[in-house]
Amino acid sequence: MKHQRLLEQIHQQVGELIGQGEVASYIPALARVDPDQFGFALCGVDGSEASVGSADTPFSIQSVSKVFSLSLALQLIGEQLWERIGREPSGDPFNSLVQLEHEHGKPRNPFINAGAIAVADRLVSHCVDAKRSLLEMVSGLLDSPVDYDYEVAASEAAHGSRNAATAHFMRSFGNLDNPVEVVLDVYFHQCALTLSCRQMARACAYLANGGVNPGTGGRVLTERQVRRINALMLTCGTYDVAGEFAFMIGLPCKSGVGGGIIATVPEQMSLCVWSPALGPSGNSLAGTKALELFAAEAGVSVF
Amino acid sequence: MKHQRLLEQIHQQVGELIGQGEVASYIPALARVDPDQFGFALCGVDGSEASVGSADTPFSIQSVSKVFSLSLALQLIGEQLWERIGREPSGDPFNSLVQLEHEHGKPRNPFINAGAIAVADRLVSHCVDAKRSLLEMVSGLLDSPVDYDYEVAASEAAHGSRNAATAHFMRSFGNLDNPVEVVLDVYFHQCALTLSCRQMARACAYLANGGVNPGTGGRVLTERQVRRINALMLTCGTYDVAGEFAFMIGLPCKSGVGGGIIATVPEQMSLCVWSPALGPSGNSLAGTKALELFAAEAGVSVF
């Protein structure tokens, strides 16, 4: 109950920020999203929930999906994944090829685009149908079916030159086993997953619960694996401002250009906030502020 | 009491690792340190202490000193410091000039060499005698005098070409107000501070105690400022393996090539481990393992 009241209070506090900033405009399907929306949901490890605003409105989760694809890859191949992908902050713009060249095609971490594409390649190699496996995995987390927004996926593909460059580049270093088109098809669909804040909070609750989905009781990952993901989220989950997030919010977070951000409060709850207008760093402006207020008020910052 | 037993247990567990790796060899004064040493100390926010091994042997704290100089700079000029120095992971080797060129002479964070040199420049501008102010600040934390190892400082200066290049380079961008020699003199002395594990744990306890030194009761920094430092330590405190430390240890840490590492357990205690032989990432091999074991056994990882 106290969390419900806290969310309501925060909803009021960030009111003026909602709609400030710019919605992502690199694809038409995102550019026309109404910026004046805000949702916030949490899911406790005890199954309790709270939410405010448009917490049931589905949105394009974009890069937040990297947490799901990474989780699926860890399920499928475990530690072997790290032979192909690093686990350190990148320190460069999130889609830079320079670092990739210096490091011979091995992406710094699974949350930069290059890394997520390399994860998608691993999924293609280890799944009969990677797109379907990912859908099933997320549907399983929610115990209810989810789907891709196929228009968004097509739009991503039509504007995906830089991701294509990145993929071909990794392939030139031998760090991509499957045809670029196949891998990118998975990647662009994954980015086009559409869920609501409430669904996202539920779907990510295993990250706060030692790897076990509190809703279904099923183990998603080992405790060690979710610790790895949380550590990656804290150090690399929010583009070029991971340091700022660590300070301001102090929780493992993963953001997307659709305006969604998830956060983990280890052993307590998962959070998902969404508001489409982004600040200069590519993170939801009102969403970031809401998480900051929540961490401070609830006293859950790790620092 | 339980912490004392835990330290003793860990001392045994890491026994075989002590002396493995290589001591830093870029200056003679460090190269001749006996690698077969190990100390571990902790200091609780309640003033309790525990220690094992050579916890009273003074060692060259090297880059761990960046925490003290940063703290002093925050005392002196507060948030204004960040006009000159970033707060994000660097993602490049810790002394790279490439990033500095791309970012017009503003170092990524205060824990890479460039950043610490920029902090030293701020100290020179705001202190009558920066070297003395830093000594007084650390002595005050311990309520007992400490000193520089002047041989180490001279040796650093004699082998400081890359740091000199970094400093002149920042100055060429207008991001260093004082003569390079003066700034580097402070920086090289700061690196040559010599303290024991027990002293370090005490001196850093304010980082775990919301900015208040539990030994003296004096406020060192605001709660917000220590949160900033802890966030920086977690995301940037251990050279190129901050992500790995976040996962394996899950605590804000700052390491030095002298083999020392400090760690903060917010609201509980500060830790300092020391063992001179370094692993490939430049962090103490036995020290890193000891912290990992401690975090796991004591259950203090933030994730």
Next chain:
Amino acid sequence: MKHQRLLEQIHQQVGELIGQGEVASYIPALARVDPDQFGFALCGVDGSEASVGSADTPFSIQSVSKVFSLSLALQLIGEQLWERIGREPSGDPFNSLVQLEHEHGKPRNPFINAGAIAVADRLVSHCVDAKRSLLEMVSGLLDSPVDYDYEVAASEAAHGSRNAATAHFMRSFGNLDNPVEVVLDVYFHQCALTLSCRQMARACAYLANGGVNPGTGGRVLTERQVRRINALMLTCGTYDVAGEFAFMIGLPCKSGVGGGIIATVPEQMSLCVWSPALGPSGNSLAGTKALELFAAEAGVSVF
């Protein structure tokens, strides 16, 4: 007559070098070429010719083709071409993406791969069938039909990840107007042009003759345009050793990984040497030496 004797003398002098080095091995069709071959031909601006060795054996001209595609692009769109492509040495490995990133997708010059791909894009935009136009252009230079080696073209495409990365990357900066597959198809075919030394010397004679083909009397380019091409060949025509070529040979040269090299002696003649085994810089070993001897003996170095 004296040139014929000079070529024969040089053929003897480089005898021991023929076959030394390594044939290009990144595609099977090139890897199986017999390295023990050598041909050398020249074509005077007066129509005189001379040749030795396997001067009538067709070989894969590879990057030497960049001279033809550049010439065709200059015919079609003139100076406008330079809005898309620079004219300065690159100073980086010939297929580096780093520089391309720093310079926002505009390649340094038309002889690095990125630049040649950008030229191919221009051809696609200004020709009904760019592959055919290029064939017709080269056939016209020789007054006899030439063709692509379609196996080589297919092999290039199958191993073209880095070129694909480069093309998508330029497209992401808006510096490629046509679909990457279409542009690369032209580029890979262009590289698979197959001509003999004698044909190449004839085909390139316009570069020595102020833009007029001495064989047909037809004007290929303006005097100013061939001067531009010769200047580019001298400063950027031989990968990372343009400076060395300028010194050792002192003539505008363009080399290819098939082992062919053309050279211009302005107002006198064009040269083509071919020997498939390459030195460490990717230029024909025996071919480079042969050009060096020719320039020295004939006294035609520009310096």
Next chain:
Amino acid sequence: MKHQRLLEQIHQQVGELIGQGEVASYIPALARVDPDQFGFALCGVDGSEASVGSADTPFSIQSVSKVFSLSLALQLIGEQLWERIGREPSGDPFNSLVQLEHEHGKPRNPFINAGAIAVADRLVSHCVDAKRSLLEMVSGLLDSPVDYDYEVAASEAAHGSRNAATAHFMRSFGNLDNPVEVVLDVYFHQCALTLSCRQMARACAYLANGGVNPGTGGRVLTERQVRRINALMLTCGTYDVAGEFAFMIGLPCKSGVGGGIIATVPEQMSLCVWSPALGPSGNSLAGTKALELFAAEAGVSVF
């Protein structure tokens, strides 16, 4: 006689350009030079001379001095010099540290600042008094004493942060044997050499005359060595526009931010033009145009 008339004609033709652009402003001593000056002189290999405008006004030769220091270093240590310095175009801004980092402290060529500093280091190692040796060398070329502008040298030192960074950086790679201050002192004085166009044309005539000074009959360098220098001037002598110079002028050139440019017409003559106002590439605007007109009218372009 015809050259004298040609120079006079060119002086008229470039009249409107004189004073356009900006004089170098990074040091006060250069910033206050009157931009409305222009001189042009040539010196034939037969000893003939021609000149117009302020051809006897001394100016700060700045980077043109790199030709003299390189010549002196080749006299002293010959080919061994190239173990420390490359001979290829750099492709990056002329004072970039990035390339230096990638190439482990070995500068690309002797005409970028890093390369000239490395040459100065070689001079310090092989001369009792490098500054004096350089003065004697240039005085010998003219058979009359020249001197440094000590105010300019001091001003360079006072604004030399980037050069100091470069020097310390090379030293950190072990590619500088002498103390940075000593090396930079030579370098800053060398840049502060002050000569007139007429003196420069005479002093550089050995570059056009196979290494022999036509004025004194003394051999300065071997024929091979001057060919090397001319090749370097053509490919690397004019900052980031070497390709453009090769096309527009077609002669080996070396420029300086003082507004001077020298050019070699092999086997015929040396040229020196000077006009202090610089174009965007850092080369004299009127001077560049004058050389272009001369090369075209006299028909001496190498292409």
